[in-house]
Amino acid sequence: MRGIPQVDTSKCYACGACAVACPVDAITVTYGEERAIIRINYRRCIRCAYCRDNCPAGAIVISEKYGIVSSSIEDLYGTFEVVLAKCEHCAIGLKHSTNAEKIAREKTVVKLLCDKCRRELVSRNLTWVR
Ligand code: SF4
Numbered sequence: 276m277r278g279i280p281q282v283d284t285s286k287c288y289a290c291g292a293c294a295v296a297c298p299v300d301a302i303t304v305t306y307g308e309e310r311a312i313i314r315i316n317y318r319r320c321i322r323c324a325y326c327r328d329n330c331p332a333g334a335i336v337i338s339e340k341y342g343i344v345s346s347s348i349e350d351l352y353g354t355f356e357v358v359l360a361k362c363e364h365c366a367i368g369l370k371h372s373t374n375a376e377k378i379a380r381e382k383t384v385v386k387l388l389c390d391k392c393r394r395e396l397v398s399r400n401l402t403w404v405r
Pocket residue numbers: 282286287288289290291292293294304313329330331332333334335
């Protein structure tokens with residue numbers, strides 16, 4: 276028997292693949308300027324672990340917590356906050372941020388840019404490579 280899924284926010288890069296994979300729409304990912312919120316509705320969750328199996332970051336852990344008893348409805352949701360990396364041009368939060376940051380740091384020649392800034396710099400014929 277599986278327990279409820281939980282998100283390791285140190286690994287999650289807010290790609291949303293878990294929400295797409297969930298067969299009962301128990302997961303939502305919402306993006307703010309600086310943070311993304313992953314929310315899991317444990318009342319809907321059928322403990323199938325598809326979210327874990329489809330997470331490219333290995334960020335979903337199936338816990339050993341099997342049931343939740345509470346008088347607070349909020350306890351029936353798992354809420355996980357992921358800090359987004361910022362565009363180095365306009366400082367807006369980037370989706371898929373940790374992954375983008377990791378790739379950028381590994382290659383060391385790529386700037387972290389949001390789509391809008393990348394298009395703008397390319398259209399002005401400015402380089403976005405360091
Ligand atoms: S990294 Fe994993 S836990 Fe985070 S949003 Fe993507 S699939 Fe979900």
